[in-house]
Every structure is written in C-alpha cells, then in structure tokens.
Amino acid sequence: MSFHLVSRVGPQQYISEEGAYNYLPEFLKVLSAARVLILHGVKSWHKTAPYLPDLNGAGFDVHEMTFGGECSYQEIDRVIQKIRESDIDLVIGLGGGKVIDTAKAAAFKSGGRPLVxxxxxxxxxxxxxxxxVIYKDNGVSIGHEIYPKQSSLVLIEPRVILDSPIDYFIAGIADTLAKWYESDSLLTHVHQNHLSILYARESAKLCRDIPLKYAIQAVEDMKRGVLSEPWQLVMETNIIAGGLVGGFGDEYGRATAAHSIHDALTVFPETKHILHGVKVAYGIMVQLALEEKWEEVRRLQPFYQCLKLPMNLRDLHLDARPEEDIRKLAAYSVSPDKTIHLLPFEVTETSVFEAIQRLEKSIYI
Structure with missing residues (x-):
C-alpha cells in the first residue's frame, strides 16, 4: 500500500484556555482584517455571547450569518455569495462541526480567505x-473535500464547551475512538518509514487510550459542570488528536470502514436524529466484525454500555427492518467511492452483511 503523503498538521495558532476569545481582536488587527463574517448556529451564538469581545466596538465591521443546518453545496454557495457581496477579509466559523465545515469550505472556495x-x-x-464532510440538504452524507490550507487560528473557551449538550460530547468520544480503529488497519500496512507516519500512529493511540481511560469520568464531570483535568483532556483529544491522525498521516490516517457504515446509515430515516459520532460508534463494531477482532468487540462492550453507544441494529432502531434493507445498508457502505475499500483486504456487500449478522449474534452473548 502506497499513497502520496501530504501532511496538513493543524491550524497556524491554537489557544485553549479560559478567556481565549479575548485574543481575537489582536489577531484580526495583525491580519489587517477589517471586515469579518461570523457564521454561527443560533444556540452557539447565545452560548458564546458572554465570552466574546466587542469586535464592533474595537473598530471591526462585523457581519453575522446564521447557519442553514447542513454543510451542503447549496449552503456553502450561500455563504460564498455573502463573502463576495460584503468583500469580507476573514471568516469566523462559530459552532459545531457542520458550521465549521461550511465555514472552511466557503473561506477556501471564495479565494482562500483567512479562517478563524x-x-x-x-x-x-x-x-x-x-x-x-459534505451532505445533501436532506442530511444524507455524500463525501468529503480536502483543502490545501489550514485555518489561521482555533480558539477554545472551555466554559462554552462544558456547557454544551453532553450527547454531542459523547458522540465526539466515539468519533475520536474510531480514529484508532480505522487508521490502525492502514498504518500497520505502511511500507514507508516517514516520521509523519510515526506521529500519526502515536496520535491514533491517544485517540484510543485517553477515551478508554478517562472518558467515563469526563462525562460524569461534565454532567456536574466540573471543569476537571480528565474532562479537559478528553475534550481536547476529541478536537485535536483525531485531527492529528489525518493531519500527519494524510491518506494513511483517513477513515475506513466505520465512517463508510456511518454514511450508509444516513440513508435510513430512523437514524436521522442520531449524531454523527454515535453512528460511527456502530461502524467501529462492524469494522471489528469484518476484521474478526471479537476480543476487541467484547473489550469495548462495557465502555459502550456505559456511554449508551449503539452496538447492534436494535440500538439504531433498525431491528424491525427486513433483511433486504440491511443488505441495502451493506451495499451502500461498499459503493465505489467509500473509504471502506482502503482496508487491506477485499470488502464486498456480502462480507459486510455477514459481519453485521455475526455482530448481532455476538452482542447478545
């Protein structure tokens, strides 16, 4: 297995501390960014308001834009139009993953504007x-786009994230855990001895070890509103470590089976309300079944049960679906564009369907 390796390690600057947003005016002045567009969600805008500096009062021309709900090409084009109409110097993405992904796409596609x-x-x-990650307007995943330019600045205000919905935090834990299981199958078959591959491998280990050791405590602390060291560590692992796997490893650190299963699940309306990372959690189980790593499945079961992550079709509200529909799920997961084919063995509709069936039997043991 051999890919052309291009590392895109991370943002140019990163701050994670109480009061981190206060660095924003200084940073904008350094970049001579007079006209700023803030793309934000409704709830996230209210949550961050107490901590955000007064950019208008500091002399910046601030334009606000409420996110439309999906990181779709239509939504990206809508933001690009606003950027061009208002001659925006810099884009700020404020919110969850889909808001951020839309801001990234619009900033790059509108001429490579700086992004915070x-x-x-x-x-x-x-x-x-x-x-x-790109979706249709109806929420069905249709793939992803990679950009040659990273963001200029990432600011994390821990108090804002501590006050965010805990189910999203748990979904982030699952999505982070997938970085180990998905990249492991690639990184162990690398025939190149790049230092960046070693860094990707170590980052992937963090994506496994930190959640399994600290996540349950972190979730309990978050429920109690305690900004503890375990919570801080898991929170930053969700945001940073997963990104470092692909950042250092490029194609060797990409998603494989778990995210392909996620994409297939988005086709079923029963899963529309289930968060991205939660669907990925089930994808991890299917991938382990494909790889016949049943000891690992059993090792993860208590962790999954504690965090209420899905381990079978019943947990996804798909157990009433006929066999024909589960075969369609398997078929969609192995369509030619899916990353499941990066696994170091042939994967077919039949092998995925059989893995799902074996998983159903195993989980009840």
Whole structure:
C-alpha cells in the first residue's frame, strides 16, 4: 500500500484556555482584517455571547450569518455569495462541526480567505482538520473535500464547551475512538518509514487510550459542570488528536470502514436524529466484525454500555427492518467511492452483511 503523503498538521495558532476569545481582536488587527463574517448556529451564538469581545466596538465591521443546518453545496454557495457581496477579509466559523465545515469550505472556495474557528462543542475534530464532510440538504452524507490550507487560528473557551449538550460530547468520544480503529488497519500496512507516519500512529493511540481511560469520568464531570483535568483532556483529544491522525498521516490516517457504515446509515430515516459520532460508534463494531477482532468487540462492550453507544441494529432502531434493507445498508457502505475499500483486504456487500449478522449474534452473548 502506497499513497502520496501530504501532511496538513493543524491550524497556524491554537489557544485553549479560559478567556481565549479575548485574543481575537489582536489577531484580526495583525491580519489587517477589517471586515469579518461570523457564521454561527443560533444556540452557539447565545452560548458564546458572554465570552466574546466587542469586535464592533474595537473598530471591526462585523457581519453575522446564521447557519442553514447542513454543510451542503447549496449552503456553502450561500455563504460564498455573502463573502463576495460584503468583500469580507476573514471568516469566523462559530459552532459545531457542520458550521465549521461550511465555514472552511466557503473561506477556501471564495479565494482562500483567512479562517478563524471557535468550536462550541467537542463532538468531532472539525476544528482541527483541513477537510469538510459534505451532505445533501436532506442530511444524507455524500463525501468529503480536502483543502490545501489550514485555518489561521482555533480558539477554545472551555466554559462554552462544558456547557454544551453532553450527547454531542459523547458522540465526539466515539468519533475520536474510531480514529484508532480505522487508521490502525492502514498504518500497520505502511511500507514507508516517514516520521509523519510515526506521529500519526502515536496520535491514533491517544485517540484510543485517553477515551478508554478517562472518558467515563469526563462525562460524569461534565454532567456536574466540573471543569476537571480528565474532562479537559478528553475534550481536547476529541478536537485535536483525531485531527492529528489525518493531519500527519494524510491518506494513511483517513477513515475506513466505520465512517463508510456511518454514511450508509444516513440513508435510513430512523437514524436521522442520531449524531454523527454515535453512528460511527456502530461502524467501529462492524469494522471489528469484518476484521474478526471479537476480543476487541467484547473489550469495548462495557465502555459502550456505559456511554449508551449503539452496538447492534436494535440500538439504531433498525431491528424491525427486513433483511433486504440491511443488505441495502451493506451495499451502500461498499459503493465505489467509500473509504471502506482502503482496508487491506477485499470488502464486498456480502462480507459486510455477514459481519453485521455475526455482530448481532455476538452482542447478545
């Protein structure tokens, strides 16, 4: 297995501390960014308001734009139009993963404008990675785009994320855990001895070890509103470590089977309300079944049960679906564009369907 390796490690600057947003006016002045567009979600805008500096009062021409709900090409084009109409100098993405991915896409496609990211949840590595996951307007995943340019600045205000919905935090834990299981199958078959591959491998280990050791405590601390060291560590792992796997490893650190299963699940309306990382959690189980790593499946079961992550079709509300529909799920997961084919063995509709069936039997043991 051999890919052309291009590392896009992370943002140019990163701050994670109480009061981090206060660095924003200084940074904008350094870049001579007079006209700023803030793309934000409704809830995230209210959550961050107490901590944001007064950019208008500091002399900046601030334009606000409420996110439309999906990181779709239509939504990206809408933001690009606003950027061009208002001659925006710099884009700020404030919110969750889809807001951030839309801001990334619009900033790059409108001429490579500088981008500042203020994540309000630790639900994925969107703030760190140089890519956007693209959806149709109805929420069906249709792939991703990789950009040659990283963001200029990422600012994390821990108090904002601590106050975010805990189910998104748990989804982020699952999405982070997938970085180990998906990249492991690639990184162990690399025939190149690049230092960046070693860094990707170590980052992937963090994506496994930190959640399995600290995540349950971190979730309990978040429920109690305690900004603890375990919570801080898991929160930053969700945002940073997952992004570093692909950042250092490029194609060797990409998603494989778990995210392909996620994409297939988005086709079923029963899963529309289920968060990205939660669907990926089930994808991890299917990937382990494909690889016949049943000891690992059993090792993860208590962790999954504690965090209420899906381990079977019943947990996804798909157990009433006929066998024909589960075969369609398997077929969609192995369509030619899916990353499941990066696994170091042939994967077919039949092998995925059989893995799902074996998983159903195994989980009840």
């Amino acid at each position: 990211i203020l994540p309000t949840m630790a639900s994925n590595c969107a703030a760190w990675s140089a890519l956007s």
